[in-house]
Amino acid sequence: MLILRPTLELAKTLKLGELPDIPQPTQPLADWYVRGFRVRRATYLIFTETLSLYSLIVPRRGITTAAKLRQAFAALVHEEFKHPTLGNEPATCILRLMADCRIARGRDRRVLGSVTDLGWNAECYLERGDSIPATIAHVNQAPMGHLQMDDPASKLVELLADKTNSFR
Numbered sequence: 001m002l003i004l005r006p007t008l009e010l011a012k013t014l015k016l017g018e019l020p021d022i023p024q025p026t027q028p029l030a031d032w033y034v035r036g037f038r039v040r041r042a043t044y045l046i047f048t049e050t051l052s053l054y055s056l057i058v059p060r061r062g063i064t065t066a067a068k069l070r071q072a073f074a075a076l077v078h079e080e081f082k083h084p085t086l087g088n089e090p091a092t093c094i095l096r097l098m099a100d101c102r103i104a105r106g107r108d109r110r111v112l113g114s115v116t117d118l119g120w121n122a123e124c125y126l127e128r129g130d131s132i133p134a135t136i137a138h139v140n141q142a143p144m145g146h147l148q149m150d151d152p153a154s155k156l157v158e159l160l161a162d163k164t165n166s167f168r
Contacts, residue, residue, distance in 0.1 A: 001025065002097035004073065005106040006034040010045075016066055022104040024050060028159040029094050033106060034069070036060055037119045039126040046122055046139075047073060048115045050108070052155040053147060055118050055139050056080050057132050070101050080136065090160065114146045 003022055011019055013036070024031050031050040036043055043060040058076045063069055074095060081091035106112050118139050125135040140153040147155050 001030065001100040001102060002094065003031045004034055004047075004069065004101065004103050005032065005050075006069070006103065007036070007106065007112070010034060010036045011103075014064065014066060014069060016103060019103060019105040021107065022102060024107055028052065028156075029090055030097055032073070033111060033115045034073075035112075035115050035119050037123055039123050042126075044122070044126070045069075045072070046115065046119045047076065048111075048118055049152075049156065050111055052159050053111070053114050053118065053144055053152040054156040055115075055122070055136065055152060057122055057136050057139070059132075066103055069103070070098065074098055090156075110146055114144055117144070118142070118152075 003025065006014065006016065006019075011017075028051050029049060033048045033050060035046050035048070037046065038044075044057055045060050045063065046055050046057050048055045056076050058072055063072050077091050077094045081094070121139050121142055122135050125138050126132070130138065140156075141151050143149045143151050150158075
């Protein structure tokens with residue numbers, strides 16, 4: 001099961017109604033927070049994996065329902081996880097988990113605070129004219145207090161390499 005956890009503001013915008021409270025899974029890549037942010041006239045969404053804080057960014061244009069949110073996330077995962085160090089394994093895992101994709105309330109305020117910080121970083125990079133792929137790279141190299149000053153990209157590699165957190 002994959003869980004997408006939009007902020008309350010985004011849930012209201014997408015008219016998702018009352019969101020259920022689902023516990024955080026322990027397996028990597030199964031739990032993602034989603035937050036919207038604006039740069040100039042464009043609106044973006046940042047999807048952040050809960051355990052590693054690894055983030056992906058997509059323009060919000062056309063994402064108006066829960067189904068379109070899921071579809072945009074699947075397309076983003078398919079495109080972004082053609083990663084030289086990670087290979088296609090994360091994309092395969094996430095897309096397999098999406099067979100049972102649920103939208104739920106955010107449970108961890110510390111993670112939500114980190115997602116907000118990552119969103120602000122992304123705003124700065126996009127504001128100065130960086131591309132979305134360059135912004136994703138910058139955001140995932142930022143040291144985060146929630147990760148004991150490790151960066152999300154390194155933490156994701158560590159989680160995926162840990163055999164006790166197997167996600168197959």
